[in-house]
Amino acid sequence: MLLVVGAASGMVVTDGIVGETTAQDSDECTFPVSATDATGTEVTVDEEPESVVTLNPSAAQTLWEIGAKDKVTGVTKHASNLEGASERTNISTAGQTITHEVVVDLEPDLVLAPLSAVTTEEDVETLRDAGLTVFAYPTAESIDEVRQRTLQTGEFVGECEGATETVEWMDEKLSVVEDAVDEQEKPKVLYTFFGYTSGTNTFIHEILETAGGVNIAAEAGIEGYQQINQEVVVTEDPEWIVLNSDSTEVPDGNGFQETTAVKQNQTVVIDTNRLNRPAPRIVYAVTELAETFHPDAYEEAVKAAQSTPTPTPTESPTETEPTPTETEPTATATQTPAATETPTATQTPENSDGDGAGFGVLAVVGSVVLVNALVLGARRRNDGH
Numbered sequence: 001m002l003l004v005v006g007a008a009s010g011m012v013v014t015d016g017i018v019g020e021t022t023a024q025d026s027d028e029c030t031f032p033v034s035a036t037d038a039t040g041t042e043v044t045v046d047e048e049p050e051s052v053v054t055l056n057p058s059a060a061q062t063l064w065e066i067g068a069k070d071k072v073t074g075v076t077k078h079a080s081n082l083e084g085a086s087e088r089t090n091i092s093t094a095g096q097t098i099t100h101e102v103v104v105d106l107e108p109d110l111v112l113a114p115l116s117a118v119t120t121e122e123d124v125e126t127l128r129d130a131g132l133t134v135f136a137y138p139t140a141e142s143i144d145e146v147r148q149r150t151l152q153t154g155e156f157v158g159e160c161e162g163a164t165e166t167v168e169w170m171d172e173k174l175s176v177v178e179d180a181v182d183e184q185e186k187p188k189v190l191y192t193f194f195g196y197t198s199g200t201n202t203f204i205h206e207i208l209e210t211a212g213g214v215n216i217a218a219e220a221g222i223e224g225y226q227q228i229n230q231e232v233v234v235t236e237d238p239e240w241i242v243l244n245s246d247s248t249e250v251p252d253g254n255g256f257q258e259t260t261a262v263k264q265n266q267t268v269v270i271d272t273n274r275l276n277r278p279a280p281r282i283v284y285a286v287t288e289l290a291e292t293f294h295p296d297a298y299e300e301a302v303k304a305a306q307s308t309p310t311p312t313p314t315e316s317p318t319e320t321e322p323t324p325t326e327t328e329p330t331a332t333a334t335q336t337p338a339a340t341e342t343p344t345a346t347q348t349p350e351n352s353d354g355d356g357a358g359f360g361v362l363a364v365v366g367s368v369v370l371v372n373a374l375v376l377g378a379r380r381r382n383d384g385h
Contacts, residue, residue, distance in 0.1 A: 027161035029160040031047045031048055032047070033156060035135070037135050037136040038136040038137055039115075041136075043135045049157055050071060051073045052068070052110045052111070052112060053073060053108040053110075053111045054074070054075050054076070054079065055076065055098055055114070055123065056118070057078045058277040059113070059137070060075045061082060061277055061280065063112075063159075065166045065279070065280040066153065066154050068154075068158075068162065069082075073106050074089040074091045075088050076090070076092045076098065077092035078092075078097070089102065091103050097118050098118070100127060104131075104132065112134075112135055113134055113136045115136050115137060115138060116139060121136070140203050142206055143210065146203060147170065150167055150170075151163050151164065173286075173287060174210065176301050176302055177301070179301040180297045180298040180300070181290060181297065181298075187213055187214065187293055188214050188237065188239050188240075189216065189239070189242060190215075190228070190238035190240070191243075192228065192242070192250070192256075193243065193247045196226065196227050197222060198225055199217040199223045199226065200222070200224075201224055205218055207289065208289065210290075211287075211289035211292075211293060213293050216232075216233075219236060220232045230253050231255065233259060234258055237259055238260065239264075239266060240268060241262070241266070242268055242270060242275075242289065244269065244272045245273075246272050271285075
């Protein structure tokens with residue numbers, strides 16, 4: 001059975017425990033607010049911004065969820081799945097995700113820039129040299145970092161209450177998952193995309209394990225986003241294979257075809273906008289996977305949560321479902337995956353979100369033969385997307 005899962009409620013956990021957040025003592029924001037960003041720069045916002053531009057879709061999604069979307073004046077083309085995004089200025093062109101001139105012309109009070117292979121420190125410096133206030137986020141490596149990023153974003157844009165409510169919503173849903181998977185036998189799981197996978201020190205690893213799975217990439221010692229050897233796939237023998245909506249087919253090769261997951265038709269496709277964006281909607285990816293891996297236990301946990309009196313819940317986020325062209329591609333026929341399995345200092349992980357949000361398509365520093373083989377495989381599997 002190939003499961004293409006839709007929206008569901010769910011909750012995120014770090015290392016099996018629902019994470020605590022370090023929100024302000026009060027939900028009321030105060031200005032000025034200062035923090036050191038990922039470039040080592042002390043960034044100060046003197047007063048509540050009225051206009052904000054985002055350089056990555058995860059930042060845009062966060063602003064939508066915390067109630068600050070009306071302040072957003074510019075987004076990249078890869079945030080088009082968000083309701084109302086078409087009413088904002090598209091800062092991208094057909095061949096370029098970030099057009100500096102467009103961002104500068106918008107004269108935003110604040111620019112939010114999650115760093116990635118797409119959004120670089122050079123982009124940040126260029127915009128700062130043009131007189132803009134830019135806050136650069138580091139690449140998110142855990143679900144707790146998504147929480148902290150959400151709260152920090154709220155502080156910078158004057159939506160502290162909305163940010164706190166969003167994190168509380170995440171934690172409420174994640175606690176249901178924690179209850180559901182507690183004491184359950186955890187299936188072995190592999191996340192794969194064009195032959196790459198997600199190991200330790202990635203928030204996708206945490207998503208898989210929070211949902212009650214055992215990430216075989218981590219078990220095999222893979223760190224970050226790397227290719228996975230088919231011999232490892234055979235040895236680890238995943239019971240479930242997780243795919244994203246940019247790559248909905250299991251890779252070719254006997255290594256994958258001989259797995260329990262393939263033999264028992266246990267593959268699941270998760271929307272890229274939920275799985276590969278380090279932003280609040282990763283909760284949906286967690287709950288969808290928990291329901292897939294542990295359907296009976298998850299159903300019981302949901303019923304138990306519904307029968308327990310709670311304060312008036314925060315309204316769950318809503319979204320416009322993306323079409324295939326609305327997601328930022330991780331690898332297409334024109335993009336080149338790396339041939340090496342271990343990134344070097346000159347290799348920068350790239351992903352479907354451009355924000356540390358999916359396993360990597362690496363800057364090429366390797367064998368042309370292997371590269372071409374991967375690209376041709378990507379063409380066959382994804383027909384040019």
